[in-house]
Amino acid sequence: MGANHDHDPYAATRPHGRALRLGIGGPVGSGKTALTAALCRALRDELDLAVVTNDIYTTEDADFLRREAVLSDDRITAVRTGACPHTAIRDDISANLDACEALQERHPGLDLIIVESGGDNLTALFSQGLADRQIFVLDVAGGDDVPRKGGLGVAAADLLVINKTDLAPLVGSDLAMMGRDAGKVRGGKPVVFSSLRERPGADEVAAWIRGVLHDLAHEHGEHEHEHGRERERAAAS
């Protein structure tokens, strides 16, 4: 499971490998922290969870998550990004890896670590060495032409979340067009609409994560099965 195990000292600590690392990126204020909080509430009873925030200037996102008490304090870590949020998730992921590894050491049974990126532009993309899967969050009020403009985050994320649909009538954004444009640049990868204000549960995103974890566990199971069969064949010959 995961994309890049070369520098991962935890690959063998759990039967299903280390925690899945899920990146959440997107422009400033699009709802990344709100989504992170919603996912923690939705998943914390079924999954062993932790969060890393990449704040631009303060520890505001981490503080918000602590205040909302979505997870215990020792499951939330903030890293600083030296004025370059995309560097910390893409070019030099070491502070984030350090934070993930420290969390994993403290909670060896972790299933999922959510890494929230600092608010950035449309070219932001998580490194495969940091995130196994990534979600990009757009804000309806940021302009309904954003999906058409594409950009690495919009095009390449495993899931695109178009958030704040409640604001669409107020700002005159055409949701159907946003969905169509996103579909064109994303080659069939999923898009969901959300209003975390009106439906704070983030049900569809939580369901997508459950699906990812289920698929990975299944893949891993088959792997184990094959290894077992190889061992049997080797023993028989």
Place this chain on the structure above:
Amino acid sequence: MRASLLLLADSRLPAGGHAHSGGLEPAVAAGAVRDVPALADFLRGRLATSGLVAAALAAAACAHAARGGGAWAALDAETDARTPSPAQRAASRAQGRSLLRVARTAWASPALDALAGTPGGPHHPAVLGAAAAAMGAAPREAAEITAYMAVTGPASAGIRLLGLDPLAVNRALAVLAADVDAVAAEAAGFADGPWAELPAASAPLLDLYAERHLRTDLRLFES
């Protein structure tokens, strides 16, 4: 210089350096650095103090690693003794951990493996020295890279924090280059001597800035 050494000195090395300002952010916050001349003074002071100490530690680490480099606890203690600010110790260990991760994925070395056992993570100069040794470099080269990074890191933080003209900052670094070489040569002279006699130049204001930085609400850099 061998290409591997250039990789080690490259600011694009994914070893966490981009989130550390080497004390420049608190200096800017205190109003001590606002322009390129003040930045150049800051860099000269840093080079002569923590730059020299780090370069000598890296040279000693390189020599130690070249001899097999099993036991690191004594050099770790010597580094702590020369780093009075707990904030700077933590920053050095954080960068050491990150550099160790990068170095061990790229260059195989028992000395680097041994450093992984350091409680809290190894100090940055020790890893730099051991990584240089892993590619067959001499202590002098480890000192050069360390002295060079002691000024280039804060210089690029200055560009980001103050919007300084990158060409003017680069010229200031070019002017400083001879001093960087001289500090590296001096530091390399300590590579094979007793560790207790490694230089211990101190910069109390940098120590104070580092401590104050930790208690600041708004900050972009880890240190």
